[in-house]
Amino acid sequence: MQRQPAVAGQFYAGNEKQLRSDLAALIPERHDQRPVTGIISPHAGYVYSGAIAGTVYASIEIPETILILGPNHHGSGAGAALYPDGEWLTPLGPLSINSRLNSLLQQHVPLLQTDTVAHQFEHSLEVQAPFIQYLRPDASISAICLGHGSYDAIRQIGEGIGAAIRAYGGQVLIVASSDMTHYESAETARRKDDLALARVLGFDPQGLLQVCQSERITMCGVVPAAVMLVAAVELGASRAELVAYGTSGDVTGDNRQVVGYAAVRVW
Numbered sequence: 001m002q003r004q005p006a007v008a009g010q011f012y013a014g015n016e017k018q019l020r021s022d023l024a025a026l027i028p029e030r031h032d033q034r035p036v037t038g039i040i041s042p043h044a045g046y047v048y049s050g051a052i053a054g055t056v057y058a059s060i061e062i063p064e065t066i067l068i069l070g071p072n073h074h075g076s077g078a079g080a081a082l083y084p085d086g087e088w089l090t091p092l093g094p095l096s097i098n099s100r101l102n103s104l105l106q107q108h109v110p111l112l113q114t115d116t117v118a119h120q121f122e123h124s125l126e127v128q129a130p131f132i133q134y135l136r137p138d139a140s141i142s143a144i145c146l147g148h149g150s151y152d153a154i155r156q157i158g159e160g161i162g163a164a165i166r167a168y169g170g171q172v173l174i175v176a177s178s179d180m181t182h183y184e185s186a187e188t189a190r191r192k193d194d195l196a197l198a199r200v201l202g203f204d205p206q207g208l209l210q211v212c213q214s215e216r217i218t219m220c221g222v223v224p225a226a227v228m229l230v231a232a233v234e235l236g237a238s239r240a241e242l243v244a245y246g247t248s249g250d251v252t253g254d255n256r257q258v259v260g261y262a263a264v265r266v267w
Contacts, residue, residue, distance in 0.1 A: 042180075052262070072147045077118025082112045083097060125145060189258050241264065245261070
């Protein structure tokens with residue numbers, strides 16, 4: 001299968017030259033890089049969240065294999081949709097799907113279904129791809145689009161991903177794609193996002209789901225983030241760090257209704 005870009009020219013530049021120029025501006029000089037198990041990276045238009053995403057990608061060693069987890073904004077397709085073997089196209093060229101990791105994920109995560117429908121128009125996973133291609137041109141990916149689910153399902157998926165990565169045998173970076181609070185004041189967004197991020201930094205995926213529900217925190221990628229945390233613990237991670245935080249108001253100057261963006265690395 002070959003996935004065509006759905007949001008090139010909208011969320012990010014639609015031609016290679018401009019996209020490379022934008023990525024060069026969004027990704028700071030790489031320093032304090034470390035190998036990590038997972039990250040949380042935002043997925044809004046690059047003008048709004050690209051610098052936050054660029055900061056976390058610049059802070060890590062990116063392995064050859066990446067698993068991207070993203071929320072299903074459209075509600076179409078399977079509830080836990082693994083993109084089948086093939087490649088994704090972006091303005092930077094083709095990005096290969098890792099067929100061996102795909103096979104292991106299918107073996108170890110029974111709730112997964114191979115499905116292209118959930119991925120067809122979904123931007124949350126796609127906007128991560130150019131950062132990966134730019135910084136690691138030889139990379140291959142697996143991609144899972146996740147709908148809403150119970151904590152029991154999230155735990156099963158995360159533990160299965162951990163088992164699949166252990167069986168894979170090489171380093172795999174897990175990217176959880178998520179924005180934070182949507183369309184509240186910058187002050188309220190920061191207060192709410194601090195509550196959610198405290199659960200992330202405390203390795204409490206169930207608490208993350210609960211606080212987002214009880215405090216009405218509109219973190220769209222809460223399920224991918226929780227799955228990543230479960231998998232990271234399975235793989236031995238014990239530390240997490242907030243690398244960057246900002247809002248759309250930092251770009252627009254309008255702090256009345258913002259979207260929050262966080263960058264976290266976990267190892």
